[in-house]
Amino acid sequence: xxxxxxxxxxxxxxxxxxxxxxxxxxxxxxDLYREPYRPQFHFxxxxxxxxxxxxxxxYEGEYHxxxxxxxxxxxxxxxxxxxxxxxxxxxxxxxxxxxxxxxxVMIFSGSAVVDWKNTTGFGKEGHPPxxxxxxxxxxxxxxxxxxxxxxxxxxxxxxxYAGNPVLDIGExxxxxxxxxxxxxxxxxxxxxxxxxxRQVRFYASPNLKEWTHLSDFGPAGSTTGIWECPxxxxxxxxxxxxxxxxxxxxxxxSGAPGGGSGCQYFVGDFDGTGFHLDPTYPTAPGAxxxxxxxxxxxxxxxxxxxxxxxxxxxxxxxxxxxxxxxxDVPTAPWRSAMSIPRELGLRRLPEGLRLTQRPVRELATLRxxxxxxxxxxxxxxxRWLDRVGLHEGGFEMRVALPAASHGIQGLRCYAGExxxxxxxxxxxQGRLSVDRSKSGHRSFxxxxxxxxxxxxxxxxxxxxxxxxxxxxxxxVFLDDGVQVLTTLVLPSPGARRIExxxxxxxxxxxxxxxxxxxx
Ligand code: FRU
Numbered sequence: 236x237x238x239x240x241x242x243x244x245x246x247x248x249x250x251x252x253x254x255x256x257x258x259x260x261x262x263x264x265x266d267l268y269r270e271p272y273r274p275q276f277h278f279x280x281x282x283x284x285x286x287x288x289x290x291x292x293x294y295e296g297e298y299h300x301x302x303x304x305x306x307x308x309x310x311x312x313x314x315x316x317x318x319x320x321x322x323x324x325x326x327x328x329x330x331x332x333x334x335x336x337x338x339x340v341m342i343f344s345g346s347a348v349v350d351w352k353n354t355t356g357f358g359k360e361g362h363p364p365x366x367x368x369x370x371x372x373x374x375x376x377x378x379x380x381x382x383x384x385x386x387x388x389x390x391x392x393x394x395x396y397a398g399n400p401v402l403d404i405g406e407x408x409x410x411x412x413x414x415x416x417x418x419x420x421x422x423x424x425x426x427x428x429x430x431x432x433r434q435v436r437f438y439a440s441p442n443l444k445e446w447t448h449l450s451d452f453g454p455a456g457s458t459t460g461i462w463e464c465p466x467x468x469x470x471x472x473x474x475x476x477x478x479x480x481x482x483x484x485x486x487x488x489s490g491a492p493g494g495g496s497g498c499q500y501f502v503g504d505f506d507g508t509g510f511h512l513d514p515t516y517p518t519a520p521g522a523x524x525x526x527x528x529x530x531x532x533x534x535x536x537x538x539x540x541x542x543x544x545x546x547x548x549x550x551x552x553x554x555x556x557x558x559x560x561x562x563d564v565p566t567a568p569w570r571s572a573m574s575i576p577r578e579l580g581l582r583r584l585p586e587g588l589r590l591t592q593r594p595v596r597e598l599a600t601l602r603x604x605x606x607x608x609x610x611x612x613x614x615x616x617x618r619w620l621d622r623v624g625l626h627e628g629g630f631e632m633r634v635a636l637p638a639a640s641h642g643i644q645g646l647r648c649y650a651g652e653x654x655x656x657x658x659x660x661x662x663x664q665g666r667l668s669v670d671r672s673k674s675g676h677r678s679f680x681x682x683x684x685x686x687x688x689x690x691x692x693x694x695x696x697x698x699x700x701x702x703x704x705x706x707x708x709x710x711v712f713l714d715d716g717v718q719v720l721t722t723l724v725l726p727s728p729g730a731r732r733i734e735x736x737x738x739x740x741x742x743x744x745x746x747x748x749x750x751x752x753x754x
Pocket of ligand 1: 286287303314343344370410411463464535
């Protein structure tokens, strides 16, 4: 139910802007976070439309999260950068709009860096500036080019550079710059997408203002859809003596395994000029390509820049939606959430080097007491699940399934009258699946319903499912994050049962209720 105040907010942009400039405490007291599908531990804007995460950067103890935002409505439009900051990746403080659409130029996706050496000259009194590098999208002519803006007050206020654009090749589609400092060549490197060519382009700059073309990568992997929102970063290979590799992530507008938009990745080497695929990367014609997350709802993921080296993690999150239906998802007065922030890894498997993702360790700070089922029959597990009643709020669960040569085992969550989200390990078909074709609201878009799957490298083995369940999403991490399926669900109010099925015995279940980050 939308309260009358909320309805007024939806139709009154000026009021919306007023609310956005209120401190977070005031928002909470206005009960903005009690709508039925409002995520309790995932990031959402208080009101209106959001898509891609942008400008992810860590500076002076704060993780900045900017995002594609429409200040005037709950569908895509008037793209600007919204802004929030967090010290723990979970509790977010809403800040005023950082970069508004202006003069016929929308602010499309991009990145932000700390200009430690003040190469731009924007710094003041020994303090490095934060510099945002984004795409200017012209509404009156077919043009996208790269622009910059800077802040000298910890990201609180931003100034668009008077010399914009800083990179213009006269193209209609040329967007989503991700910039990082490349120490060996002592210069800035930009990876930016050339969507209709199914390519990313690399550029270098001494000062973020003048850019030189280095090379291009692609087409490769999945080329059905346009290429958007690339990222490029080194990751250590898990285990001793593994060295490190560069991972290039490229989001595709359509043709992802679950249908619609999704996030693919390449593993290789970046030599300061170009990206070269690892010899183990599957390049044969018809090779499936590699996907960061085979769920329907993980897009435009980008990683945080400048996470201190003493921390050493590569962290990212994605937009938890899909362009096939994003504008129709029936939530109000907000639309779209981000995935849980995840730590990235690279693991050597028999089939090659694979990206892994796990929820950030900070999530454990939201946990209530550990609830544990120490193993036993399916009936005993289900009695235990009934008793603990996890679906009263957000929760986290780890389920250990013993090895089995055949059959389908798993969990039903958000289950009720004719309704369920089915999470299954299918030994016969060798896959993990999440099926929302019987879950709550689906009719708002014919493409929403359906099943997503990820292959199991060893179907008969013991497997572990790690679930994060919030008010409108289920994230499933398989076997320490070798596969991830991120799925939006809109369960009916009565569908709150959770039960195990298929396995005669379960090795163990561990679960934690997760505290709401709004309280
Ligand atoms: C990806 C995307 C980007 C673009 C932005 C516009 O979801 O299409 O390529 O910069 O959204 O909102």
